[in-house]
Amino acid sequence: MNARTKKIASRILSVLGVIAFWIAVWFLLSWSVNSKFLLPSPKDTLIALGELISDGEFFLIAAITLGRIVLGVLISFILGIALAVLTEASKAAKALLSPALTVIKSTPVASFIILALLWIDRDLLPLFITSLIVVPIVWSNVAEGIRSVDKGLLQMAKVYRFSRLKRITALYIPTVAPYFLAACKSTLGLAWKAGISAEILCTPERAIGTELYFSKTYLETPALFAWTFVIILLSIAIEKLFVFGIGKLGSKLRVIR
Amino acid sequence: MLKFEKVSLTFKTEGREQHVLKDLSYTFETGRITAITGVSGIGKTTILNLAAGLLETSEGSVINTFAKTAYVFQEPRLLPWKTALENVTCVCGDEKKAKFYLDILLPEGSDKYPDELSGGMQQRVSIARAMAYDAELVLLDEALKGLDMQTKDAVVKTLREHLKGRTAIMITHDKSELEFCDTVLEISDAPISELKHVNR
Numbered sequence: 001m002n003a004r005t006k007k008i009a010s011r012i013l014s015v016l017g018v019i020a021f022w023i024a025v026w027f028l029l030s031w032s033v034n035s036k037f038l039l040p041s042p043k044d045t046l047i048a049l050g051e052l053i054s055d056g057e058f059f060l061i062a063a064i065t066l067g068r069i070v071l072g073v074l075i076s077f078i079l080g081i082a083l084a085v086l087t088e089a090s091k092a093a094k095a096l097l098s099p100a101l102t103v104i105k106s107t108p109v110a111s112f113i114i115l116a117l118l119w120i121d122r123d124l125l126p127l128f129i130t131s132l133i134v135v136p137i138v139w140s141n142v143a144e145g146i147r148s149v150d151k152g153l154l155q156m157a158k159v160y161r162f163s164r165l166k167r168i169t170a171l172y173i174p175t176v177a178p179y180f181l182a183a184c185k186s187t188l189g190l191a192w193k194a195g196i197s198a199e200i201l202c203t204p205e206r207a208i209g210t211e212l213y214f215s216k217t218y219l220e221t222p223a224l225f226a227w228t229f230v231i232i233l234l235s236i237a238i239e240k241l242f243v244f245g246i247g248k249l250g251s252k253l254r255v256i257r
Numbered sequence: 258m259l260k261f262e263k264v265s266l267t268f269k270t271e272g273r274e275q276h277v278l279k280d281l282s283y284t285f286e287t288g289r290i291t292a293i294t295g296v297s298g299i300g301k302t303t304i305l306n307l308a309a310g311l312l313e314t315s316e317g318s319v320i321n322t323f324a325k326t327a328y329v330f331q332e333p334r335l336l337p338w339k340t341a342l343e344n345v346t347c348v349c350g351d352e353k354k355a356k357f358y359l360d361i362l363l364p365e366g367s368d369k370y371p372d373e374l375s376g377g378m379q380q381r382v383s384i385a386r387a388m389a390y391d392a393e394l395v396l397l398d399e400a401l402k403g404l405d406m407q408t409k410d411a412v413v414k415t416l417r418e419h420l421k422g423r424t425a426i427m428i429t430h431d432k433s434e435l436e437f438c439d440t441v442l443e444i445s446d447a448p449i450s451e452l453k454h455v456n457r
């Protein structure tokens with residue numbers, strides 16, 4: 001074994017050790033509580049997970065929730081960028097729209113969910129809630145990125161008569177990209193959690209949130225744990241996938257180093 | 258033609274006013290190389306920025322009728338996410354031409370990114386960019402400062418050749434650079450109200 005594989009092996013072992021420790025804690029707690037309804041054991045959870053997966057709807061439900069939130073996030077990215085460009089390009093737009101940013105940022109998500117339940121179709125609501133979380137963050141980050149474009153380079157572009165398109169592709173996009181990516185990274189987890197919270201409150205037909213809601217109502221605590229486990233796994237997977245993909249793309253374009 | 262007509266310029270920063278130019282009139286000789294010297298902070302860069310249309314006058318006007326203006330800024334001002342070659346190509350729109358000038362000015366490293374180049378190398382990319390742009394008016398702000406001796410000769414030779422028949426303004430403190438300028442102007446008093454010819 002060379003030093004590198006040794007290092008990797010010891011790292012894997014230490015991660016496994018940490019996981020084993022917490023599962024042991026969980027096991028001991030559930031053993032002392034001794035109630036499947038209050039705190040299911042790791043074994044109960046695993047069985048519930050097996051049941052969930054063997055049920056034909058599992059993947060469909062997970063896919064619908066995932067799809068809905070990803071769609072919401074994509075729409076929000078576009079909207080956030082559009083708003084940032086608009087408010088940085090026009091003083092009037094900024095004056096008009098900035099208060100909205102402040103209000104949305106400081107209103108609790110739950111208030112929006114309850115209000116929106118009155119206005120919006122329950123299948124679309126999680127999408128709307130996701131946007132409320134994601135849009136302001138993307139908006140303010142991208143706006144900051146636009147403002148941070150190097151003044152000296154702007155002068156250079158002016159002297160050498162860069163077209164509008166060239167100014168955008170050679171100057172603005174590379175400058176703003178790291179700001180945008182930082183926003184993406186910090187919103188993905190939030191969007192995922194807020195989207196599922198919204199599903200719990202508005203129970204669309206097929207959704208992880210709806211399943212959570214019914215597991216709670218019928219005191220199927222092992223299923224509640226199993227779904228939570230699925231949510232955590234998906235959340236980690238999305239973030240890792242995104243960060244990995246973007247990191248590759250970004251270093252290829254040399255906008256993140 | 259490049260002409261300053263009764264130009265005054267006042268910077269206002271934090272409520273404080275600084276008069277940099279006051280009623281300056283000067284017509285730069287077309288097709289000639291003009292050098293400007295003066296202590297730092299007196300307003301030499303400001304004059305080039307006005308000529309390039311990057312600053313508005315407070316009073317008076319700057320008339321620049323040249324079709325294209327190239328500017329070697331006091332700092333390299335390269336796009337950090339583009340290689341040296343891409344930086345030059347991006348401006349002149351012709352990779353062959355960009356290669357031609359970079360081969361002379363930066364024989365090694367045209368595929369490198371600015372942060373992989375030394376300050377002097379970045380400066381040479383900036384000079385190559387200005388030459389490849391093929392402008393009628395060329396502004397050079399201490400363009401040769403900080404270049405090391407071995408490479409400076411090649412740069413000076415190429416630049417001299419390039420500037421033939423073009424109008425150029427060169428800010429410099431270097432005696433050897435003054436040598437190939439047609440006119441040398443000195444700024445001695447602030448705010449700048451005249452550009453004094455230096456007899457050589």
Ligand SMILES: Nc1ncnc2c1ncn2[C@@H]1O[C@H](COP(=O)(O)OP(=O)(O)O)[C@@H](O)[C@H]1O
Binds near residue numbers: 277298301302
């Ligand atoms: N954008 C600006 N805003 C405020 N003051 C400026 C600005 N640009 C230059 N100045 C001031 O004008 C004076 C002349 O600057 P500059 O033209 O850069 O001098 P030089 O190139 O001769 O060293 C300096 O005192 C500087 O502080």
Ligand SMILES: [Mg+2]
Binds near residue numbers: 298301303331398
């Ligand atoms: Mg200067």
